[in-house]
Structure formats: C-alpha cells, structure tokens
Amino acid sequence: MSKKVRTAVFGLGRLGYWHAVNVAKSRNAELVALCDVNLEAAEKIAAELDVPSFTNNPEEIFQDDQIEAVVVASPTNTHFDLLSKASATGKAIFVEKPLTIDLQEAFEIKKILESNNTICQVGFMRRFDPAYDAAKKRIDAGDIGKPIYFRGISRDPVAPHESFIEHSGGLFIDVAIHDFDIARYLMNSEVSSVSSHGRVLKYPFMEKYGDVDQSLTYMEFATGAAGDAEASRNAYYGYDIRAEVIGTEGSIFIGNLRQHDIQVLTKAGNTHDILPDFPTRFTDAYSLELEDFFRVVIEKAVPRVTVEDGVKALEIAYAATEAFKTGQKVDLSKAMSRL
Ligand SMILES: NC(=O)c1ccc[n+]([C@@H]2O[C@H](COP(=O)([O-])OP(=O)(O)OC[C@H]3O[C@@H](n4cnc5c(N)ncnc54)[C@H](O)[C@@H]3O)[C@@H](O)[C@H]2O)c1
Incomplete structure (x- = not known):
C-alpha cells in the first residue's frame, strides 16, 4: 500500500x-x-x-x-x-x-x-486485540467444541469525570457494550434476550443521571447458548478486562490482568503488576x-x-438498560418492535 x-x-x-x-x-x-x-x-x-x-x-x-x-x-x-x-x-x-x-x-x-x-x-x-483474536480463531477452528457459555468482565479502575458520564448513555451503553459486541463475535450468535441488574456502589453523583457504577447482564443467545457480562467502575486495583468462553469440549480464558510477565516473590508474598488503564491494555x-x-x-x-455490528451491539445495550430499569427480562425482537 x-x-x-x-x-x-x-x-x-x-x-x-x-x-x-x-x-x-x-x-x-x-x-x-x-x-x-x-x-x-x-x-x-x-x-x-x-x-x-x-x-x-x-x-x-x-x-x-x-x-x-x-x-x-x-x-x-x-x-x-x-x-x-x-x-x-x-x-x-x-x-x-x-x-x-x-x-x-x-x-x-x-x-x-x-x-x-x-x-x-x-x-x-477488542476484535483486533491479539488475545481475543486468537480466541476467535480457536473457537472457529472447533477447538473447544460448540460455544455454550460466555462470560465477560469489564472493570474500570475509576469512574470518568462527571461531564463524561452525563453524555455517556450509562454503564450498559458505554462499557458493557464492548462485551455485548465481543459476545456476538465469539459466540457466533445474536443475543435474543437479556436480564440486567445494576447499583451505585461508589459514585453517588451517578444517581443524577440514572446511571450505575456496577452492573450485570444475563444473556440468552439465538443458538441456545447463554452468558453474562459484568461492567464496573469500581476496580480500585486496575483495569480488569477478562472473558471466558465455555464450549462443549473445552474452555478459553482471555486476559490475566498483568501488564508485564513479571512475578515478584518475597517473604511478604508473591506479587505481579496490574494493567492500569485502557490505553495500556489495548495499545x-x-x-x-x-x-x-x-x-x-x-x-x-x-x-x-461494520455499522451493522455497531447497531446490533447498541440494540443489546438498550435492551439491557430497559431490563435494568423495569426489572423484567427483555426479548430483543419485541424490544426493537416497540421502537
Ligand atoms: N474503545 C474504547 O476503549 C474507548 C475508551 C474510551 C472512550 N471511548 C469512546 O470515545 C469517545 C470519546 O471518549 P473520551 O473518553 O475520549 O472522552 P473525553 O471527554 O475524554 O474527550 C472528548 C473530547 O472531545 C472534545 N469534543 C467535544 N465535542 C466535540 C465536537 N463536537 N467536535 C470535536 N471535539 C469535541 C472534547 O473537548 C474532548 O477533548 C466516546 O464515544 C467513548 O465512548 C472508547
């Protein structure tokens, strides 16, 4: 080129x-x-x-x-x-x-x-991250059999500034959306329904915007698979991004929190460093x-x-927000027909 x-x-x-x-x-x-x-x-x-x-x-x-x-x-x-x-x-x-x-x-x-x-x-x-990319290739090669369960963890060390939260769309739309996208991608399936929970645990200012700093979404997939995605602003220890796909013949774990492959052993214990933020984890x-x-x-x-991927992930994030607000499981096809 x-x-x-x-x-x-x-x-x-x-x-x-x-x-x-x-x-x-x-x-x-x-x-x-x-x-x-x-x-x-x-x-x-x-x-x-x-x-x-x-x-x-x-x-x-x-x-x-x-x-x-x-x-x-x-x-x-x-x-x-x-x-x-x-x-x-x-x-x-x-x-x-x-x-x-x-x-x-x-x-x-x-x-x-x-x-x-x-x-x-x-x-x-995340689709371009070498670890997620390798996981996708192993799943598509059939190395863990049929994917049946997805788990995603996306924890920020701190909440962004208040002016960002005000225009972020909320935790499901701003953060959990990464897991909704990667879940569709790794599971090779659309999400058919979601149930969600959330709470303000650390940042009271979020209540002003109807937002939460901790959430959990349970997903059902069109293939019959299931999964969950946790999103958090409360990981004081660092930037914690992990995923797991369980298949009928094995399981894949993505992410281990470490910035460098270093482990320090002293009489006080065994420690390793921790990824601090998104620019470092996803350089x-x-x-x-x-x-x-x-x-x-x-x-x-x-x-x-694609833009289609952008729309699909936002549909799941919207449904998850609705499920959190109503306390009801949301069927995505019905949620979209209400729009
Ligand atoms: N992919 C990821 O991992 C990731 C991480 C962080 C943020 N984001 C996304 O990136 C976007 C920006 O987030 P951020 O955290 O960098 O926000 P930020 O608030 O730190 O920065 C936004 C910048 O845009 C400027 N700005 C505001 N309105 C503008 C306009 N109309 N034209 C040009 N500039 C304008 C602001 O002055 C500010 O400098 C959001 O959509 C967010 O969801 C993605």
Missing part, C-alpha cells in the same frame, strides 16, 4: 489523543488536521505531533476536499451529527463506540451511510484497528467491524 489516507481526528480527550498518535505513526495515513472544541487542546497536540492544521470548527474539516477520512473520538452524543456531515461530504469514517447515543439515531445513520456508500468502521477494538488493538481501517479505505473493502 503506497497511498497515504489523508486523515483528521475529532475529539482529543482520553482516547482521541491515542488515535491521533496512531494515525501520525501509521505508514498508510497522513494526519493532516485535528479538531476539538477545546482549541487549546487541539493546538497543543498539533504541535506535539507535528500536525499542519488544527481547529475548533468541525465545518473546516468537512469543507476540506483533501481530507479523505475522519476518526471520530468526540463524546458519544456528538457522533450522529459528525457522522452525518462526514458522510455527506464523502469522507470515510472510523467512529468510536457506541455508534450513536440513541438507538433511533443509529438506525438513521445506518441508512444515511448506506445511501452515500460511506465506508464506516466502529471502534470495537496493540487501537493501533491494529486503525491500520485495518486505512487498508479498508485504500482497498475500498468492507471493514471488519
């Missing part, structure tokens, strides 16, 4: 900064512009990464015909608007999860992207997903994570 995709990044916060770093490093892309409503942040990062242009006005990016692709890492409630405009102006799109904050918006943006033939990849980076995955996006743009191919 000799061509470089001229790319702009929207949103330079906790994750967008790392996307900008990865675009700047990519051999298949050229980071030509940065956009953040916080102009100072855009200016500082443009200087650090030697990016020729920065702005706090998204329109400048859309009106620039030289820009072929955009990476959208702004807050989830801004995705619909930025995606609509990027699609209308002919840009290829990499958008962070969740696709949109609202499910109706997700259905609508899917139609818009399809009618404009827009290439759009959704940021479910490779964030880089690999963008590399694959640029390949897709250059080859005009279909992304490995």
